[in-house]
């Protein structure tokens with residue numbers, strides 16, 4: 401097989417963000433753009449040569465072209481074998497599972513997650529390491545450094561590889577195995593949960609559910625698991641055909657983008673349980689009849705009830721949450737007498753804690769939860785966990801959450817996003833706020849007194865690596881918090897995220913609307929950060 405060595409020049413903008421390199425499709429279609437980044441992975445990760453690599457993506461526009469390019473580059477970089485999902489498809493958690501179960505040296509996942517797809521949408525590429533999880537900062541840093549110096553890449557002159565039939569083939573020296581993207585993952589789910597109990601629930605006349613696959617990657621997974629293996633009635637999975645542009649919508653599981661599901665769940669004769677997942681299948685949204693479960697609460701409820709799920713019957717080693725996620729799970733960890741870790745935003749920070757067996761469950765406010773079964777967040781896993789929980793407790797989603805609040809109090813929580821603001825303005829807001837932090841402790845805002853204010857940094861307890869500048873925190877003496885950070889996943893301008901939280905234990909105060917319950921903190925955030933003036937926006941673009 402002829403190997404071409406192609407001269408190239410570095411692109412200065414290939415620094416991976418919160419989760420890999422995400423850009424508009426137009427960037428990835430620039431000559432050499434994808435190739436430079438992929439060669440930077442191969443150059444900086446010497447252990448890949450001679451080993452197996454897992455490859456797949458969420459099926460968005462440019463997925464198939466990117467798979468062919470990466471296969472030809474893998475040949476030229478002496479990868480022994482590439483295992484690729486049929487049609488180039490693998491959900492993010494399924495890719496993580498394949499890396500682990502095959503003992504592969506790593507994986508390349510093609511996705512921009514919940515960002516829109518299509519020719520004018522976004523694309524992304526992420527490298528996962530041998531534990532199945534997103535590369536830690538040391539690895540993404542090395543890939544970025546390599547991308548700044550690259551002057552050539554290697555690519556085989558090979559025919560188009562058939563990725564549309566399951567089976568083995570040899571292309572030059574390299575083996576390519578095309579696998580059913582669903583089967584191994586579905587088997588894994590069956591090994592974790594009480595499928596007989598869930599089957600009886602789904603087949604009972606008194607229970608119904610809807611899962612919105614949002615025309616993204618989870619359609620085939622949900623159909624196999626919910627409708628085939630668990631016997632839910634046909635039609636349980638909505639919008640199940642994966643489309644390259646997700647039907648023109650954002651594959652983001654929230655009440656704005658999963659509108660039909662929301663209308664169904666908050667309408668008359670709503671199903672008992674509603675759920676959705678995102679573009680690449682790692683996020684989840686959980687709904688009951690007329691009831692939204694906030695992701696932070698979902699994590700806490702899971703931790704408190706894990707003993708009811710077969711895989712976690714032996715108890716949890718510990719739990720972790722990202723810093724901006726509410727402290728609801730901390731209260732559960734305290735009651736269970738297990739450790740609770742607070743990490744920066746980004747799933748990559750959970751990997752060491754999971755590998756070192758310090759935690760079993762972890763989650764984030766950004767609709768992500770998972771456990772030690774893979775090293776990614778896992779949307780369908782979370783949905784199956786809730787289904788198993790409903791079957792085990794024989795209660796509705798709302799009752800399970802309300803009982804949780806009665807026991808642990810409610811952590812009122814909201815996130816306000818200001819999107820597509822000019823990067824300079826966003827930076828200015830953060831710089832001003834950072835310099836104001838030292839004066840805040842001891843200051844009173846009505847009845848609330850600031851106890852501490854800082855720029856969050858994290859020392860990984862396993863490898864002692866330090867990550868600084870992970871979000872500005874204002875911590876009040878009563879446990880309330882306001883956090884400000886800039887998103888690391890957007891592709892247009894900057895997105896300011898403001899996270900607000902307040903703990904309420906008075907039993908008669910647990911049913912308020914979150915925005916009303918947090919109104920005082922929302923005001924303080926505005927007055928401290930001058931958001932309207934600096935962003936030029938009267939209100940957040942998205943509230944979750």
Ligand code: G16
Pocket residue numbers: 418419512513514682683745746747748764766768886887888889890897
């Ligand atoms: C990614 C990361 C998550 C993070 C989320 C939001 O999720 O894996 O850890 O919470 O982005 O990040 P940011 O606030 O920086 O935009 P996903 O589902 O987009 O891959």
